[in-house]
Amino acid sequence: MESLLYFYPAPEGMYQKNAVRRHWWQNTGLFLQELPAREREAFFLLVSCPVPLYYHKKRPWSSDVLSACMEEAVYGARGMTDVWLHPNIMTLMSERLRGRWEPERDTLERLLACLISIFAADCLKKSGTAVVLLGRAPDTLWQTEMTGRLLAPYLPRINSLTFCYEEAGTDLWEEAADCLEDYSYEYGLTPCLLPYGEGTGRMPCGKSFHDGLILDYGAFAGSWQFQGEAGSVYVDLEGSLSKERKCLAKGGRIRYVSPLKYLDTAVKNEYDRKM
Helix, strand or coil: CCEEEEEEECCCCCCHHHECCCCCCCCCCCCCEEECCHHHCCCCEEEEEEECCEEECCEECCHHHHHHHHHHHHHHCCCCEEEEECHHHHCCCCHHHHHHHCCCHHHHHHHHHHHHHHHHHHHHHHHCEEEEECCCHHHHHHHHHHHHHHHCCCHHHCCEEEEEECCCCCCHHHHCHHHHHHHHHHHCCCCEEEECCCCCCCCCCCCCCCCCEEEECCCCCCCCCCCCCCCEEEEECCCCHHHHHHHHCCCCCEEEECHHHHHHHHHHHHHHHHC
16 A cells, blocks of 8 residues: 655644654654545555644754654655645745655646545536646646546546647647547547637636536636536645635535645544544
8 A cells, every 4th residue: 555644734732832842862753643544545545744833842843854854754654655745844845855845746646536536436427527627838748648547437438528728839639649549549539629718817718617527737727717517526736725715606516626625634634533
């Protein structure tokens, strides 16, 4: 079983004086806890890694000290491991160390596969519709390929698949031809390709998406009219607060999901259970 270590700000009161206890005979260390959850068993074992505000009395973390503690936590976890850092913890990392703590693409894929399985499988089966909002042009190829693997369990029931992408001199059909042609060969499905409108923050002119799965890799969806039918699921890789608010404004017609929100909920539920 692969482990995913989630480093996040420790809830107030989790540690006495909100600090990692350290004495002359004991090195600084972080507390780890495996969180059992059947719905995640096929994808990863989630390990809770709260990070206190201070590591010794009122001494704040330095990037090197915190990074070293996190490395020890990674080495102590079961099986193959990767990490996911809460944005507030990532801000404690220096530019030199940030690259070390960025999650691997395999981790992104496992998290997205988990979210789709839990929250979007039913809506995909009922609606047969999926819309993919690709990120910046340099990332569209691997995001398109990843999408094929993520949707593979549901493609026999999908009859409408749309990719929205950023134009950057190369046509998406040419760049991702092998991946896109597989949909036709294997499932008789021809994806619809729509470039974003001119300028950032614009969806294809006159286009709104009403139901099914909406998978957002970090698109500029500022002017998109969120018109979702009951049961629509919006999976947002980056966890944008503005996009979450737009979904909430639709009165529950669009269910908003993001890796950060999912992980925060998982560790909060475990913390509340112990209180």
